[in-house]
Amino acid sequence: MTILVRSLEILLEGFNYVVLFYFLALNFFYLLTTLFAFFALRSYARRMEAVDLQVLIAKAGVPPVTLFAPAYNEEATCVESIRALLALNYPEYEVLVINDGSKDSTMEQLTTAFDLKPAARYKIASIPAAAVRGVYCSEFQPNLWVIDKENGGKADALNVGLNYCRTPLFCAMDADSILERDALIRIVRPFLEDAHTVAAGGIIRIVNDCTLQGGTLTEIRLPKNLWAKFQVLEYLRAFLSGRMGWSALRATLIISGAFGMFKRSAVVAVGGYAHDTVGEDMELVVKLHRHHLENKIPYTISFVPDPVAWTECPESTKILGRQRDRWQRGLFEVLTRHRVMLFNPKYKRIGMFAFPYFYFLEMLGPAIEIPGYFTFLIAAIIGSISYTYMLAFFVVAFIFGIALSLFSVALEELTFRRYPRTRDLFQLFFLAIIENFGYRQLTIYWRIHGFISALRKVEGWGKMERKGFKTTPDSGMK
Amino acid sequence: MASDTFKEYLNKFITTIKNLVDQVFSHFEVLPRLEIALQILILTVVFIFVLTLIIAMAVVLLRMKNNRNARRYHRLEKLWEGKIMEMLHNEEYETLPSIDIPGKDQLFFVQYLYRFASRLRGQELQIIKALALPYLPMIASKIHRGYPELRARNINILATLGFPEYIKPITQALKEDAPIVKMAAARILAHPDYPEHVDLILPVLSSFDEWSMNFLSSMLSEMGPHIAPQLREELMNSEASTRVRVAAAEALRRIGDLAAPDSAVQVLELDEDPELSATCLKILRDMGTPRHRPLLLDLVNSPSEIIRIHALAALGSVGSREDSGIFREGLDDSSSWVALQAARAMNQVHSSELLGEIAASDHPRASVAQQVLAEVSNT
Numbered sequence: 001m002t003i004l005v006r007s008l009e010i011l012l013e014g015f016n017y018v019v020l021f022y023f024l025a026l027n028f029f030y031l032l033t034t035l036f037a038f039f040a041l042r043s044y045a046r047r048m049e050a051v052d053l054q055v056l057i058a059k060a061g062v063p064p065v066t067l068f069a070p071a072y073n074e075e076a077t078c079v080e081s082i083r084a085l086l087a088l089n090y091p092e093y094e095v096l097v098i099n100d101g102s103k104d105s106t107m108e109q110l111t112t113a114f115d116l117k118p119a120a121r122y123k124i125a126s127i128p129a130a131a132v133r134g135v136y137c138s139e140f141q142p143n144l145w146v147i148d149k150e151n152g153g154k155a156d157a158l159n160v161g162l163n164y165c166r167t168p169l170f171c172a173m174d175a176d177s178i179l180e181r182d183a184l185i186r187i188v189r190p191f192l193e194d195a196h197t198v199a200a201g202g203i204i205r206i207v208n209d210c211t212l213q214g215g216t217l218t219e220i221r222l223p224k225n226l227w228a229k230f231q232v233l234e235y236l237r238a239f240l241s242g243r244m245g246w247s248a249l250r251a252t253l254i255i256s257g258a259f260g261m262f263k264r265s266a267v268v269a270v271g272g273y274a275h276d277t278v279g280e281d282m283e284l285v286v287k288l289h290r291h292h293l294e295n296k297i298p299y300t301i302s303f304v305p306d307p308v309a310w311t312e313c314p315e316s317t318k319i320l321g322r323q324r325d326r327w328q329r330g331l332f333e334v335l336t337r338h339r340v341m342l343f344n345p346k347y348k349r350i351g352m353f354a355f356p357y358f359y360f361l362e363m364l365g366p367a368i369e370i371p372g373y374f375t376f377l378i379a380a381i382i383g384s385i386s387y388t389y390m391l392a393f394f395v396v397a398f399i400f401g402i403a404l405s406l407f408s409v410a411l412e413e414l415t416f417r418r419y420p421r422t423r424d425l426f427q428l429f430f431l432a433i434i435e436n437f438g439y440r441q442l443t444i445y446w447r448i449h450g451f452i453s454a455l456r457k458v459e460g461w462g463k464m465e466r467k468g469f470k471t472t473p474d475s476g477m478k
Numbered sequence: 479m480a481s482d483t484f485k486e487y488l489n490k491f492i493t494t495i496k497n498l499v500d501q502v503f504s505h506f507e508v509l510p511r512l513e514i515a516l517q518i519l520i521l522t523v524v525f526i527f528v529l530t531l532i533i534a535m536a537v538v539l540l541r542m543k544n545n546r547n548a549r550r551y552h553r554l555e556k557l558w559e560g561k562i563m564e565m566l567h568n569e570e571y572e573t574l575p576s577i578d579i580p581g582k583d584q585l586f587f588v589q590y591l592y593r594f595a596s597r598l599r600g601q602e603l604q605i606i607k608a609l610a611l612p613y614l615p616m617i618a619s620k621i622h623r624g625y626p627e628l629r630a631r632n633i634n635i636l637a638t639l640g641f642p643e644y645i646k647p648i649t650q651a652l653k654e655d656a657p658i659v660k661m662a663a664a665r666i667l668a669h670p671d672y673p674e675h676v677d678l679i680l681p682v683l684s685s686f687d688e689w690s691m692n693f694l695s696s697m698l699s700e701m702g703p704h705i706a707p708q709l710r711e712e713l714m715n716s717e718a719s720t721r722v723r724v725a726a727a728e729a730l731r732r733i734g735d736l737a738a739p740d741s742a743v744q745v746l747e748l749d750e751d752p753e754l755s756a757t758c759l760k761i762l763r764d765m766g767t768p769r770h771r772p773l774l775l776d777l778v779n780s781p782s783e784i785i786r787i788h789a790l791a792a793l794g795s796v797g798s799r800e801d802s803g804i805f806r807e808g809l810d811d812s813s814s815w816v817a818l819q820a821a822r823a824m825n826q827v828h829s830s831e832l833l834g835e836i837a838a839s840d841h842p843r844a845s846v847a848q849q850v851l852a853e854v855s856n857t
Binding site: 031045046048049050052061062063075119120121122123124125166191192193194195204240284346372399400402403406407409414417422425429 | 518519524525527529530531533537538540544545593596625626627628629630631634658662665687688689690691692695696766814815816818845846847849850851
């Protein structure tokens with residue numbers, strides 16, 4: 001019996017060291033990316049002062065772009081989103097909506113709103129994808145095309161878009177997202193300034209309770225729903241501190257599927273999007289890194305912090321949980337598929353630095369963190385850990401969490417200041433504190449759920465519900 | 479007396495804090511060795527947290543300052559806008575107008591005029607430039623100091639409000655190390671009224687190797703047809719970098735230089751870099767003649783996809799119906815892009831009947847023909 005207790009104590013102690021190491025490593029990376037993000041954002045803000053976007057549009061010879069908007073059961077938001085896409089400030093672009101076999105009235109709504117008629121359009125690439133039922137073009141918006149296809153998932157829809165894309169660059173986004181009017185010219189800038197750029201990601205912001213007029217946001221404010229508010233803070237942290245920091249370290253591993261610009265030929269060369277993962281956006285970026293590093297082709301993948309895609313976020317724990325479950329599954333699928341890159345010097349800083357971070361800290365993190373809570377508790381009960389140590393550890397985790405969130409809010413205020421209401425700023429400060437009591441634990445639960453789902457090879461996206469955008473009465477168009 | 483009381487309170491406060499810190503740390507002294515690391519960690523995080531609180535407070539102060547500045551700038555802009563609009567509507571000036579601006583607002587005034595000027599032309603722009611003139615020496619003094627982005631911005635301001643008067647400092651900026659400053663200067667100097675600047679720009683063009691080809695060629699073509707001889711020379715210069723030559727070729731095409739096809743043919747005959755050859759073929763597509771047909775007939779069978787695409791496009795432009803067979807073969811090319819170009823070329827040489835037949839048949843590339851026919855009917 002004594003041997004058993006002693007073994008348990010040793011086991012607990014060992015695991016507690018693992019948790020401690022995980023905690024230190026995770027926060028080291030968070031701090032590192034935040035600091036890099038600070039300097040990168042400062043430099044970016046200065047750079048934008050020297051750039052005249054109108055001159056870029058008029059004189060810089062910006063390349064034509066195709067916008068892919070895959071739509072599946074998007075009847076609530078698709079028409080408003082597409083109208084916004086057609087009002088973008090960019091000299092030459094096509095909008096390619098890919099209706100992925102929607103079961104609701106998405107296709108009918110698009111047909112009526114944009115007067116769609118069947119049209120001939122040749123398939124340029126041959127990436128395998130589900131059958132196309134028809135190709136349509138708007139009668140009054142010649143740059144709007146709709147491809148109606150059998151259901152095959154988002155990656156499949158994007159591959160169909162790639163097959164029909166005839167411009168050197170394409171922009172992948174969600175059909176329910178709203179791009180800011182200058183978003184395309186801003187995200188295309190890295191392609192003008194660095195000819196080796198193959199992909200660039202933009203920032204995703206939350207549109208819930210903001211007001212939309214004629215495809216343009218007229219009032220930006222924090223959502224009323226608490227879950228959505230937490231997500232605003234999370235997105236600020238993820239994009240301004242995380243992605244900006246990783247981009248400054250030249251190790252961008254994720255470009256959000258909701259808004260990213262890609263060089264078409266590079267994506268076709270790697271075979272397009274993977275069908276068999278729910279993390280097709282990250283998989284594509286990892287694949288692009290692999291392809292270019294394996295073939296010694298110079299390339300750049302970057303994050304640009306000011307082209308904005310506004311998107312609706314879940315407002316219920318049920319839907320939010322599904323989304324986080326899917327994200328974690330996607331992460332797991334991508335990282336295990338490309339595990340050959342892990343600590344492989346052939347893949348330079350991606351293999352030696354970014355990939356291990358995502359593999360051990362983001363993918364396996366929840367599997368350490370949740371058991372960590374329990375082992376701490378058990379260790380405390382059986383008296384193998386000092387209460388002081390435990391308390392100190394939790395206080396440290398709590399304070400550090402708040403500190404990182406406040407840093408992100410500070411970065412937002414120092415650069416873009418998208419939330420003009422002072423009360424929103426104070427709410428963000430307040431959210432940075434209260435999210436530690438429940439919300440963070442919930443996200444970890446969802447992530448471990450996703451981790452287990454990935455181990456069980458659960459497939460599918462999980463149903464998402466949209467409530468639609470808040471629009472003013474004169475927002476109609478045609 | 480009051481000062482002594484203050485000192486007393488301060489000493490008491492410091493003693494209280496010291497005692498508190500001693501109490502906290504005396505607790506940690508009893509912890510084993512491992513917890514020393516924890517102490518360091520806690521201290522670090524406390525430090526970061528305090529720093530964050532300071533940043534948070536700074537953010538709040540910054541927000542207040544920004545709001546105050548925004549209100550002030552809004553008020554000033556309204557005031558200036560009223561005056562400027564009045565000046566722009568008054569068409570009879572014996573001397574150009576001016577507005578007296580206090581020192582602290584001068585920089586903001588020039589930046590405001592810079593934004594305003596981008597929407598104006600002719601006489602109206604001259605009035606804006608006259609208003610800016612007294613304050614431009616201040617901007618000129620800043621183009622060689624500060625961070626590169628700020629220098630680039632000041633160059634843009636000088637270019638909009640002080641060109642050509644301030645051409646000298648802008649030309650000097652071409653020698654800067656920072657690419658963004660150099661590029662800002664180059665774009666301004668690439669002006670249609672100053673074709674002689676091409677001799678300043680071409681030597682530095684290779685330092686913009688990272689920039690996109692469209693960006694570089696559009697800059698060169700801005701200067702107009704007078705720079706064509708220098709561009710042709712650059713295109714033929716085998717010592718120059720391929721990217722510079724491609725930029726020169728693309729600029730010649732955009733300019734529409736009628737002598738460019740001869741240079742393009744010479745480059746194509748040397749069978750150089752595919753990107754350079756493709757750009758030369760674009761010149762032949764836009765300005766070629768039937769005498770270029772034999773060369774194009776060779777190139778439609780090139781192993782390089784990009785060369786086949788552009789050779790077919792050029793042949794579609796200079797060829798005739800007798801080339802329909804070649805285009806029909808092009809439809810069977812393994813590359814979809816080549817097939818699409820072949821169909822377009824077929825249409826260009828007035829073989830739309832043949833294209834129609836293919837569109838209606840079970841030809842594997844019938845959909846290409848359908849698309850091209852649809853494109854034609856839409857235009």
